Amino acid sequence: MAQTLKIAIQSRSPYGIKTEHTTRRQVKFRTDEPPAAGGEGSGPSPLEAALAALTGCLAVVVPLVAESMGFQHGALAFAAEGVFDRDGMLGVPGVRRHFQRVELDVAVETDEPQERLEQLALQVEDRCPVHNLFTAAGVEMRSVWHRA
Numbered sequence: 001m002a003q004t005l006k007i008a009i010q011s012r013s014p015y016g017i018k019t020e021h022t023t024r025r026q027v028k029f030r031t032d033e034p035p036a037a038g039g040e041g042s043g044p045s046p047l048e049a050a051l052a053a054l055t056g057c058l059a060v061v062v063p064l065v066a067e068s069m070g071f072q073h074g075a076l077a078f079a080a081e082g083v084f085d086r087d088g089m090l091g092v093p094g095v096r097r098h099f100q101r102v103e104l105d106v107a108v109e110t111d112e113p114q115e116r117l118e119q120l121a122l123q124v125e126d127r128c129p130v131h132n133l134f135t136a137a138g139v140e141m142r143s144v145w146h147r148a
Helices: 046-069 114-127 129-136
Strands: 010-012 019-022 028-031 076-083 101-108 140-147
Touching: 046 076, 046 101, 046 114, 046 129, 101 114, 114 129, 114 140, 129 140
Parallel strands: 101 140
Antiparallel strands: 010 019, 019 028, 076 101
């Protein structure tokens, strides 16, 4: 039987482009654009939040996969950079409305050999829901996994 989960969020944008979000148990956060894009810079932009969702989701999936592989690791460090053409959001025909490419650097504290680290990376990226959202949208995903 499938183990489905419902993920919910409530959002409110009372003025400008700053948006207040509330999740389970009243966890609150804000998204906003930097001043150069018309915001106040009071939180990550929605696209920055999308990259944070990617790295956060990977951080959840790594221990699950590592345990199933018997892969020993310590701390994880992520850097993600997305390439986005604003013309798509502005309605220019033929221009994607989302990231064209995401570059991901994952540093893993481990003594495991590189071959095992590469196996971990493949399984984690395959099982990560947010990574799969990006790939299903046709975003070119470039990943480098290495020992910290």
